[in-house]
Amino acid sequence: MISLREGEIPVIEKRKPYALVAITKHGVSHARGYAEKFPYADLYYMKKFEQGDEETRQIQLFDGTVRLLLPALFQQYKGIICIISLGAVVRMIAPLLIDKKKDPAVLVVDDKGQYVVSVLSGHIGGANALTHEFANAIGAAPVVTTASDVQKTIPVDLFGAQFGWMWDSEEKLTPVSASVVNEEHVAIVQETGEKDWWMYDREMPDSLKVYPSIDEAIKAKPQAALLITDRILEPHEEALLENGVLYRPKSIVIGIGCNRGTSMAEIEQVIDDTLAEMRLSKKSVKAVASINLKKNETGLLELTAKYNWPFITYTPEELNEIPMQNPSDTVFKYTGAYGVSEPAAMRYADAKELLLEKKKSGNVTISIAHVNFEEGNQ
Template sequence: MYAVVAITKHGVEIARKLHEKLPDAHIYYTDKFSKGDEEQKGIRLFSGNVRVHLATWFATYRGLILIISLGAVVRMIAPLLKDKKTDPAVVVIDDKAEHVISVLSGHLGGANELTRQVAALLHARPVITTASDVQQTIAVDLFGRSFGWVWENEENLTPVSAAVVNEQHVAIVQESGERHWWTYDAPLPANIRTYGSIAEALKARPDAALVVTHRLLEKEEQAILQHGVLYRPKVIVIGIGCNRGTSAQEIEQVICDTLQQLRFSLKSVKALCTIDLKKDEEGLLAVANKYGWPLIFYTPEQLNAVPIDEPSETVFRYTGAYGVSEPAAKRYSGQQQLVLTKKKSGNVTISVALWEGER
């Protein structure tokens, strides 16, 4: 949710225009320029100095669109700044709506994208100074974010970003995950080169690296991360079955142990898949909730439509499906060959697939 704030006569007109085009945004302006229809339109009035209210808005909203001079905004938000991972996006619009300026949290907070959006609505010029955007190159802290990728070694984000924008040799190794991450019309910058493997990239001795994989790196591969960032794409599909009442602790332990044996990262799990009889299985629900994993349910008919290697008459008698974990993993992933067809461990049965396509 965004807040639009205005304190001048012209700013109020701009805010009212945005109110029509950004219906989900909350509009605030000084009561000095009230037009009498604010309550009807859902516009919020404030009195006194805007600085008094800004701290509350800064802590409440995902982004602030301020129709206030840039210098005044810088002075007002300076005491409120905490961390780029938590500070909201801040965008400034001049009093004639000629320029929309990305001020704070351009990447992680989304201010750059918000600037482009608002500028398009107002037919204004977006002003973005982030080096990677200006140069049309990779934004290291946003790489794969739209796909749900997560990075692991945060401490390397800044030096690797510097290597990218300073046109040093940057290697990209992608073993899994979505491939259409380059969205500019221009070719990939010459200083960024893709390699087929980590070993190949290491031989090229790059200044920095972006590594995209669901695997846990082997000891000899970890040298790439001395000056690299590791990204975890969401590609691991887990099919799972369990006896009624199986604890969350047992389910979680089987998943963690299995992925460790496969040398896969827990951060790359895309979904847990099972039969719809498990919609109220507390252990499964708890594990999915803990990790934020989607929990996908299939009917017995949907599972039986998937060819499997190990159909079970016993499972069919209890569930109406000839298998649960194996066909569930195959159905969601779209793969007929699984990384792990089926493993029984205590009260849990698990299958693992790697997702390769788009959903």
Template sequence: MKRPLAFVAITKHGVHMVRRLQEQLEQADVYYMDKFARGDEAARSIVLFQGSVKHILPDLFRRYDGIVLFISLGAVVRMIAPILQDKKTDPAVVVVDDKGKFAISVLSGHLGGANELAKRVAAQVGATPVITTASDVQQTIAVDLFGRSFGWEIESFAKATPVSAAVVNEERVAVIQESGEPYWWDYDRPLPDHIRVVDSCAEADQAKFDAALVVTHRLLDEQEEQRYLHNGVLYRPKVLVLGIGCNKGTSAEEIEHVIVQTLNEQRFSLRSVRNVATIDLKKEEPGLLSVCKKYGWRLDTYTPDELNTVTLPDPSPTVYRYTGAYGVSEPAALLSAGATEWLLTKKKAGNVTISIAQVPFPSVKEVIRR
């Protein structure tokens, strides 16, 4: 696994700054030239190197999420150019000048976090952060970071670049948000006039726009994909809660099959599942735990008394006889989601029962101000 940060210096002043930063920022490794050794490097886990820093950069790129280089910008650009791979995998790179006046975001400003890293380093050394990303400078939507703080997933990066261009060039942009957190506009100014927010694809159908940001847990049909994604980006908010009941010893394969099949039947995205919920009797069920681990889903569990606080349309005396609860999947889904109704009340398939609820949020139009 990669470590978070590496600080690299090749000058006397740079060494002074990286040693100080090591004390201020946790989980950071320090590298500098051996001719500046002070004798305490081993005790402080500082790595000394000889020769040109370009020889260690390929290894640093593989090992770290962020690299702060106390080297001139031009030299850094020439050294990293041959080892760049992809914006989704390259680490954040920040350059700090020898006097500590500027902390410059150089590479992976958004996805890699170099913009935020430049601000953090600048605050520690008393420098001015230099951010040149258009969306940051203009204080508008960053397409590749949209919803990231809430855990949203981008379905595809294919149109991220032209959609980003549409946003910063003030072309007509539709934000179509059917679900998920509506609190994504955090600038202290109104949403720009060229960005229109709507609650559904149906509402957007009559609108004219050059690019679209679509936020939904639904699987789009072919016509919707053609209309909204020909120059659009699709985001999957984490809003679905799966209530699961299963017989003892039910295999992970069967549970997973029921989940995937049911979501497809309901036209919901697997990427929008936030977590699974069940009765506390099942908190150690191997098959259920295995599925949750595979997808990185949290497992919420409830006691029979907690489950029985939910009024069910069809309470089961049989389930009550074995568990003490009149239902498992339906009440667990509602309690975990904080919802009052189901997207799918209950479906039984083999050894598995599944219910689906949606995490409720206010309408985006109620939250975003003009």
């Protein structure tokens, strides 16, 4: 917990580029959901709203007035998103302002989550772009009051954030952003993930070119690249990242069956080993799915809380509606379903086939499905 004292800048643990701050009961409730929808923000809220899972979810609690927290956030974060009234935010940040080239972006979200307002560092600090991305992520209306909002291109550090995409490394964010802004040849390759990422009411500029494969993009010799995939790249494909950013869409659903009392460590090890074998990124896991008999399974609850993965369970009847790859009379005898990991993964992913049919390892059975993005139902 962060103890706030007058005249002292508190010690915080910065993990992500943006901070999300709430100080009211409703604001905290919304913020916990926002942190799941927008993966680039560390969440802070007051200790009196503690819910018990903060350490697991890496949420930072503070004790004292938020005014004393803001100096530390100003020093370390690229942007601060406040679920606090606009007037209060203006009064609190006024003593902290230095220069528009140095101040972080500041946004305000109303307590009902209806509006996201760009308050400070609109263009240079990126608040306007962040306003649009965060509003899209939480389903709110963006409010940008600068005379001309000329960004109308891809904000590299926020690309796909409204879908939960995460970049693999921040190393090339700045040079690739420069290439995009300067209208250099930027290659875009998308292997999976949501397709409706171009948000503007005009055509994409000619400098941004979409290629059907990594090999085609490499041949084109672009100045920079944006790559969207859940795969671990082959060595020759990494040439595209010499000045490129790799994004991980939420495209993998893991179906799990396990014996009662199976530890979180065993389940996690099976998932890690399986993803490594299939050369898939753990950052692209969208959810874990199982049968409702497992909805209170401690190992599964601990694991999904650790990674902030949705944990979805289905009734035996719901699982039996899915065409089984490997139906089992034995599984039916004990659960009422002819399968668990396979139909659970397929149902949540809306997939017609599996990336991985059920694999048994110790006390765990695992299956993997790709999310179906083609029909716009995710």
